[in-house]
Amino acid sequence: MKFRFLIILQFACVHCAKAQVNSDLESISFKIDSLLAYYQENEPGVAIGLVKENQLIFERYFGLANLDYEIPIHKNTSFHVASVSKQFTAFAILLLEEEGKLSLADDIRVYLPEMHEFENTITISHLLNHTSGLKDKYNLLRLSGWTLDDVITNEQVLEIIFNQETLNFQPNEKHMYSNANYALLAEIVARVSKMSFAEFTQQRIFEPLQMNDSKFVDQKGQVVKNKSLSYFRIDSIYVEDLFNNFSVGATNLNTTITDLSKWAINYQTKRIGSQAVFDKMHTLTPLNNGENYGYANGLFINTYRGFKRLEHSGQDASYQAYLATFPELNISVMFTNINGEINGARMVYDIMDICLEVYGNDKIAIKTIPNKLTHQEPITLTPDELKPYQGHYWDEGDNYSREIKFENDTLRLITSNGKTALVPVGEHSFELDIEEYVAVSFLEEKMIITLDDGYQIVSERYTPANYNATTLDEFTGRYYSPELNAYYSFSIIGNQLVAKHTRLGEFYLEAIKKDYFIGDKGSFLKVVFIRNTSNELTGFEVSSSRAKNVSFLKIE
Template identity: 30%
Template sequence: MTDLDLLALRRKARRLLSPWDRPGSPGATLGVVRDGALVLHESAGEASLELGIPIGPQTCFRIASVSKQFTCAAILLLEAEGRLSTGDEIHAWLPELPDLGATIRIEHLMRNCSGLRDMLELMRLGGTDLSHPATPEHLLAAIGRQRGLNFAPGTRFLYSNTGFLLLGRIVEAVSGEPLGTFLERRLLAPLGMTRTRHTPAVTEVVPGLATGYFPQGQGFARAAHGFPLGGEGGLVSCVEDLALWDRNFATGGVGGTALGRALAERAPFANGRLNLYARGLEVTDYRGLRTENHGGLWPGYKTCFLRAPEAGLTVIAIANHGGIDVHHLGHLMLDAALEGRPGVHPIPALPPRPALEGLAGRWLEPHSGATVEFEIATDGTPMATQHGLPFALAAAEDGRLVARRGIYPFALALPEGGWLAIETDAGTVTRFRRAEGTPALPAGLIGRYACAELDTTWTVAPAGDGLAVQVRGPVGSAGPWPLLPIEGDCLRVLTPATLFQGWVDAKLLRDAAGRIAGIEVSGARARGLRFERQA
């Protein structure tokens, strides 16, 4: 890369960061690693709006789920020493966990194919969101109450923070020391990652840590954090330290080059289809290149760690602005670094807008009650929303549309004959049809419903012109959560949350006489939870 190439790349980074390069705005930082050297590091915006401190090279951020690859690396180091096996059944190290009638192995946790329901979603459905105070014991209790799985281990992919919390506890059980101490001694200190640390308590004072913010009206609000952090997302880090971590994939200074290969090694599901999720990294193709990447999301913080090893490139994008799409920002920066490189595929074009408009609207899978909505943004970008989380769609090389965000297998062709086929994990194809007519909530919904697996009661009662749920859970209470009719016995429960206005899909359960006997609820990462009618 010539000096002029670097100049052009730096100017591209400044243009991408320019919307936040002003006083009174949080912002982001961008880094590009080429062939083991950090060749670019640009930032914009403020690390602290209260103090007017700009984001700079020393600024640290909560990198959230980018921590997962470090937790997996700790497991792999212990395996290399013969102290555990990734094929071990998890009860061998965590005997206190409930027996869920299936064999769950450490490997399943690392690859997000265990079937374990996500603890953060379980807490939310019990009325306790990320901003509310909680303890490690609360999270472990939510995991311990489970009596079922999302699916049989090894058969599907579904992102689950539960698995990585448990991996962190396995590291502690095997090593005999706290996860943060093990990571510091075995990974961070040897690699010179002096500004990276594990922070189990969000109240811990961390030098150089940027404050996380959400857009609010014409300004910003500080993001509130109440949950403890473990192997699923507890690291604070920065661009320079993540560049040191990236270099270890090639040099093998810690764990040998076998460590990096093992982290990025894909494995098949039970049906033979390859899981896109390796061990704390998602492995996909982008413009004809293999990428190994992961995102991080915590209130007020977003991270994109994006490797393209065949091109010798890595992009790191981190924000303390909850409204920045760092996944898109990172890929735009990768595009700029790939400019003019032979053999790189062009970015596929989206279908014409009239064709995309046939996608717009609400779609329903009538058997489960799952829903997805589509709209076309003002700039022509097709947007999908599931469980309240909107995400952009991009054109794939096979002509389909795919989710333009990490850790989310989602691909579809434009609808035909009123039906829409969406392919997700393990090659699973689900057929949706348009939700019909002007829906109304079914009669007889008012009452109290209990879910033993959540230790939670939902009370459906009149609210305004409709109905809403009042939630009483083991840690907190919430509500009213409005009920939205979809079609027939399918409905939606709106669940306000710290990160976004969420929803869960719900379908009524009826007894032999046709009376409402319960509600089956499915969120993004916890499926098939049953609320039995009590009164």
């Protein structure tokens, strides 16, 4: 009788567990469908997957994969996942290291002798962690005259990286995301394994995991079954958003939600890759100053709502992708999007919140509340004590000017949004006269803005430029970069200096201070002209977001 009771109880428990699982999935399904209700099924769409306890427990396919033929997104639809590719590249490197075929401490020139010999060694580890200082391949391609509509081969990308003669910073001094790093890693995999990067990942990763619909696309026209296309909208019409860069390593993995789930499950099961490989993949390497920066071997490592998260997003053209794993909960969230009108980043966080509301209840989500800085008691300073702080201050990080003026016995911060009084709280310290805490201090020709969480913005005093058509004339002429094999001409339109490339058009430059200009387009964010000891112009250095101080020589 007792045995029969236990059997009945066991079946009852299983039934309750299944009922709970079904209830959880119904809740998730309802809420995700609510997110998608804002969009149309006859437009480019998304695919969503959820892995729990090493099973793909939820899938949602919405919208069209191809507008020309009205092909819906389905289980076998293949998506370009952009920078989500990087974790596969890092994994390939770690497999080779485990086999003793390379070391992360190796100088990359051992495998890539074409690279310039910089003053400090760049190691494979620096590439993996974006601490090499190498300039980003996309920024370099753009500066050299390529557009995103151009067909760009892997060989062309490698050539422009090999031609670099300067770095953004010394290796391991900073962390700056650069796609050049992962293009080089893929080439190292190819040279060490003596097969193409696409072949290596196919044999060593995709086939063992039965990721049958995954491949790295390394040439134009390569067949990808059930391939989706990306789109953006002009007025009310969708047009295809082309991505013609066929460099691998940093991008160009095509895969499905089902295959991504197999990869995510491998984080737990380790069907391929030893525990040591995964430990290394998830280990943060500090900078030279001891700071960590939250990136480890193809993955961002952080916390979200109190839970450890391994994540990476990606975007090329209007393709968007995201993969996040919460190892404590054994949950992974996968997302792909081919519609430039959909805010993929917002949708991803909504999806994660939905999942964590259901599966994160077994642990209290720890929300770290930082120690906020608070207002201090004001003091009185005389006009003579206040006036020395007047002036213009330049924020090099954000390319932004701030002005301090003395008006009506008060210092005021002047911005495009208006004027805000500075309340003295110390000899060199002030606070903005607003409800939120924003401190402003002055030290050795610098203005330091401190927010309530301690974050600081440093600006340096400068004298604004006062150029006209006559004084700008010395900057005109033709300039050449041997690193990029690119030419730019500079001329004056009105009272403004303008740079021009034959393929890219015109870049209007605004004078900030002596020999220092900022541009109106991403590849020309900052231009600083260089002079010799005789004060003659010899060239300029141009900076974009991930390519700093690219040199051009004045030739005419």
